[in-house]
Amino acid sequence: MALLIILGSLAILLLVIGLLLNIGVKKDNDGQGHVTYPKGYWLVRGIALGILLGVPLGIVLGIATGNIGLGIALGPAMGLALGSAIGSVLERKHKENLRPLTEEEKRAQRILVVFTISLLVLGVTALFTMFYLFGMM
Template sequence: MAFLLILGLFAVLVLIAVILLGIGVKNNSDTDQGSVMYPKGYWLGRGIALGLLLGVPLGLGAGILTGNLGLGIALGPVFGIGFGSAIGSILEKKHKNNIRELTDEEKRLQRTLLVFTISFLILGVTVLFALFYLYSRM
């Protein structure tokens, strides 16, 4: 029970820090820069990051409360990404006048990172299945 209280306190502190940081960034951006252009997907990424920041501790807390920590670890990031995608989509629509298309260099980097990520995902799944196979034969 004490761990859950500490986890909840940590989540509240992180949320307060994010809100204060957002207020400070908003005030600085209003005074320093007139119109900043953001690449397409910038606000969606910010929303997903915020959702993960909130979803993981809440998932852990839910897992501890239900007594099934694995379920909490699995569902926390999923709900966080879903919630963050909704926030990011709203922010993208709010800032639609300040969004620019990706440059050729950014598109190339995005494709490279996608191939890299998918390669590691395939490698990880292959290793996981190989470990399951080897342990089942023992």
């Protein structure tokens, strides 16, 4: 039964990936002219999609193996790897529609990276502090 659930989940995942790789760029006839995207746009979208698909897959694998914690831990990691592959394929598919980042976009990207890392460090620190304080009780 567990093997059937895993194989069904993988089949659905492969079907969704196949459909998403056929997504095209906006056509020129919609009044916008030639549409360009900043470099890395498709990679980020692929990673987001991969994590979105990886988390439920990890939970299904965790339930099937009887170790839900392992499934929750491995799901985002599998999704990140899968999303990177999807994103790089989409980047290559749309390479004629990519443009270099502007200075404003580079600045915003640096600020976002610093903010995200700071938030991650703060969250991990708060989590370990809570575990430490609850462990003392």
